[in-house]
Amino acid sequence: MDLFWQLTVTGLLTGVVYALLGVSWGLIYGTTRTFHFAHGLAYACAAYAAVAATQHLAGNLVVGIVAGVLGAMVVGLACELLVYAPLRRRATLQLGIFLASLGILIAGQSFLQIGFGPDAQTLKVPSLGIQIWGPVAASRPLLLSSGIAALLVLALALFLQRTRLGREIRATARNYDLAELVGIRSPQVYALTFAIGSAMIGPAAVLFALDNVATPQMGVSAVLYAFIAVFLGGLESLWGAVIGGIALGLIAQWSSLWLPAYWQTTAAFALFFLVLVLRPAGILGRVAR
Amino acid sequence: MDYWLHIGNLICIFGVLAISLNFVMGFAGLLSLGQAAFFGFGAYGVAILMTKEGWSFWPASLVAMCIALALGALLAVPALRVRDEYLIVLTLAFQFVVSGLLNNLNGLTNGTTGIYGIPHPTILGHRLLQPGDYFPYSVVLLVLVLLLATWLSRSPFGLALRTIREDETAARAVGKNILVLKLEAFAAAAAVAAIAGAWYAGYSSFISPDSFNLDQSIAIVAMVALGGLGNPVGPAVGAGAIILLPEFLRRLSISEQTAAPLREAVYGMALAAAMAFRPTGAIGEGFSLRGRRRAASAQADARTSAPASPAAAGPPALLLTGQGVSKHFGGVRAVDRVEIEVHPGRVLGLVGPNGAGKTTLFNLLAGALRVDEGLIRLGEREITRTPVHRRVSLGVARTFQDVRLFSNLTALQNVAVALPRPFGEHMHQLALIPAVLRDQRARETEARRILGAIGLGHAADVAAHELSYAEQKLLSLARLLATRARVLLLDEPGSGLDEHSARLLYDEVRRQGEAGCTVCVVEHNMDAILSVADEAVFMDQGRIVARGTPRELIGRPELAEIYFGTR
Known part of the structure; x- marks a missing residue:
């Protein structure tokens, strides 16, 4: 029973982080219809920015997180302004934009590897240790990451509901041309969406690197978890991605009740595959058109 | 010399693989991030049947090809109902499930260690050992698959696939059965990829899951996108370029440690740049080894015929x-x-x-x-x-x-x-x-x-x-x-x-x-x-x-x- 609770706690905590990844990717996809595979690059660059900042500026976690947020935001914005926006102006098809995004991810990862070397990097800040409640334990970086993620998702939801800019983003997501017609400057809204969506994942990437290590390829699994969260929950709403992310976290952890731990990822993907086949609109989504 | 023959063999094998992906990606416009999985079915099918069951190469590759064909057709069934972005994640999930199975089914696949000592195939009574022994047959394989791709692209089948790429709704409206066409395209792509995989397993006599993961699938996509979408020759050219790239980098006396990521950086950037400047790939769709199709003469015939009603008389219409x-x-x-x-x-x-x-x-x-x-x-x-x-x-x-x-x-x-x-x-x-x-x-x-x-x-x-x-x-x-x-x-x-x-x-x-x-x-x-x-x-x-x-x-x-x- 202790094992079950331990798995549930870890599952919930990782699930909230997956939810953040999903929400941020879903925000970008939903608003701009860009299949932003390079979101994974923003994630990896956030971790490496933190590695560099804590090495050269100060061995302080806050410095690391700030550097991570900035790093992710710069990469996300650069993708939009330097690649996607010009491609859209050339009326490139969805497939082309996706391939370009894939190209950015591959190239960016390789530059990280050339710049920092192929070895995993560790964050040079004091360890946060482990939090223990009776029979259950959780690493403090994960706990912190999960807390920040929950706050960020709530803040985003409020921002989208309550502020003018947020409503502009939602309007653009609904209908690009109409939004432009009523005076919303869509290219700026796109850039803003990329900036927000990318910056959001900075803390998660930095705290992941603190809990584990940073590698050039770390972004790939992050962006895959984001896909699963979004497509499990359905593309329509932010809360779909939240539920998808938490479900993914719990299922991946619970699977080790019956399966050896190394089957965890495969089990998650097999389940995801089945959901896509059986309910292409996601668990919550309405039936596809 | 052996080294260059080895590179030549790899270009042929990956050329075949890239051409196979082009059946779905170029002709039908369906992006698949799971092509390496089918490559893996071929390789592992042959490896397992030969090392564990003692089969010889040819029946083993035939069986592996049939398995891949069936699985490819099966993957097409959910792919029918879903839009572009779903297909990407669907094939991605498929790729990960297959990678996971190859890595973890230790009893069958030896897990991460891979399978050693796959016997070399025999052709006409003599066993192929050196890259030089393989090379002529690799070229023959590539040429055969190229001819197949050329034939497919010019055939009514290829034309029907292109209508799906252009507009699925309109394709249905001219009577195309989209499910069957997609199924055939996926099955053909999977079968050809499995052939490449079987040949690869026999050739290298050692395989491990690393050759069949997402990175490989992405590399194949890059080969097709860079070489030329929808064109029979383009993907093979793309495969050649991506495989020769590290050799070229080595000439520039770049250290081995940098050369590998640099190769990926170059083709990653090339992919992004190609989408902006040449979205059809290096070789356009209309390109054919035999030059432009004859058009003018046939056009003249048409002019001379009487402009009667466009529709021929048919059976009486129904209420x-x-x-x-x-x-x-x-x-x-x-x-x-x-x-x-x-x-x-x-x-x-x-x-x-x-x-x-x-x-x-x-x-x-x-x-x-x-x-x-x-x-x-x-x-x-x-x-x-x-x-x-x-x-x-x-x-x-x-x-x-x-x-x-x-x-x-x-x-x-x-x-x-x-x-x-x-x-x-x-x-x-x-x-x-x-x-x-x-x-x-x-x-x-x-x-x-x-x-x-x-x-x-x-x-x-x-x-x-x-x-x-x-x-x-x-x-x-x-x-x-x-x-x-x-x-x-x-x-x-x-x-x-x-x-x-x-x-x-x-x-x-x-x-x-x-x-x-x-x-x-x-x-x-x-x-x-x-x-x-x-x-x-x-x-x-x-x-x-x-x-x-x-x-x-x-x-x-x-x-x-x-x-x-x-x-």
Whole structure:
């Protein structure tokens, strides 16, 4: 029973982080219809920015997180302004934009590897240790990451509901041309969406690197978890991605009740595959058109 | 020397692999991030059967190929229902499941260690050992697959796949069975990838899951995208470039440690840049090893033939009826218990204000929407649940208000692809090359005749998107007539046209009616209805509120009030 609770706690905590990844990717996809595979690059660059900042500026976690947020935001914005926006102006098809995004991810990862070397990097800040409640334990970086993620998702939801800019983003997501017609400057809204969506994942990437290590390829699994969260929950709403992310976290952890731990990822993907086949609109989504 | 022969073998193997992905990615426009998984099925199938079961190479690769073929077809089934972005994540998930199985099914695949000591294959009694022994056969394999790809791309099968890439809805509307076509494309791609995998396993005699993971799938996608989408030769060129890249970098005396990521950086950036500057890849789709197709001479033939009616005489048209047809959207009854009969040899106009349900009724008759209640019959046969492509082969076809041509195909191809019962549209027919070619020539001649008769003979070899809007509308009518349907459903054929072009088009529609076709026209323009329709039904709020000749309807003031909204 202790094992079950331990798995549930870890599952919930990782699930909230997956939810953040999903929400941020879903925000970008939903608003701009860009299949932003390079979101994974923003994630990896956030971790490496933190590695560099804590090495050269100060061995302080806050410095690391700030550097991570900035790093992710710069990469996300650069993708939009330097690649996607010009491609859209050339009326490139969805497939082309996706391939370009894939190209950015591959190239960016390789530059990280050339710049920092192929070895995993560790964050040079004091360890946060482990939090223990009776029979259950959780690493403090994960706990912190999960807390920040929950706050960020709530803040985003409020921002989208309550502020003018947020409503502009939602309007653009609904209908690009109409939004432009009523005076919303869509290219700026796109850039803003990329900036927000990318910056959001900075803390998660930095705290992941603190809990584990940073590698050039770390972004790939992050962006895959984001896909699963979004497509499990359905593309329509932010809360779909939240539920998808938490479900993914719990299922991946619970699977080790019956399966050896190394089957965890495969089990998650097999389940995801089945959901896509059986309910292409996601668990919550309405039936596809 | 052996080293370069080794590189040569790899280029051939990956060339075959990239060509296989092009069947789905280039021809049908379906991106798959799971091609390395099928490559892996071939390699592991051979490795397991040879090392654990003691099979010899050839039967083992045959079995591995068949397994991949079946799985490829299976993967296509969910892929049918989903849109672009779903297909990406679906194939991605598939790739990860397969990678996971290869890594973790220790008993079968030896897990991460991989399988060692796969026996080398034997050809004509001698065992292949050195790269040099393999090289001639690798080249033969590549050439064979290249020929296959060339044949597929020029065949009716390839043309049908391209209609899916261009516009799935329109592909259905010219009678294409999309499920079967996608299934065949995925199965063919999987089988060829498995052949590459089998040859790779025999050649390298050691395989591990790393060769069949997502990175590999992405590399294959890059080979196709860089080399040339939809072109038979392009992917092989892309494969060559990506495999030779590290060799080239080594010349620049870059350390081994940097060379590997640098190679990925270069092709990653090339991929992003290619999408901006050359989205079709290095080698365009039209490129062929044998030069441009002969076009001019055949065009001359078409001009001389008499411009008779575009449609050949066919069986008599049938009565199309809807009985008590209803369709709801949410709480709105868009079409409410409508009774309608469309008679052979007559042109029926469907008129009414915006939002009256005309287009919904039209889509119900064409099969684009499913009715909630009621029956639709063609003659005696009930077709209420018959899918669009089956209705087309029964003789009910439609046009679209926004034309929906296959814009990157020529006018001729647009028409030829719609002609019924093409021979060679399915894989099993493609082996009979002469018969397919004969049928294809006949179809091209027929398509030219139709184009000539409708006044587009001069534009036969022009891509559809380069035509003027009026020409596009005419072409969409020609495409409709090519289906040989006897019940023609036309959605605002005259909208957006100048008076002269509209008249040309309506004259043609009239001729179809006089030739015995059953014609139903949705139209906003009352003048057009007056000139073209024998009878008309007036719809308002989902119901038919009046029937009669167009002149009678126009004479009724209460209808004019509804129409102009002065109620």
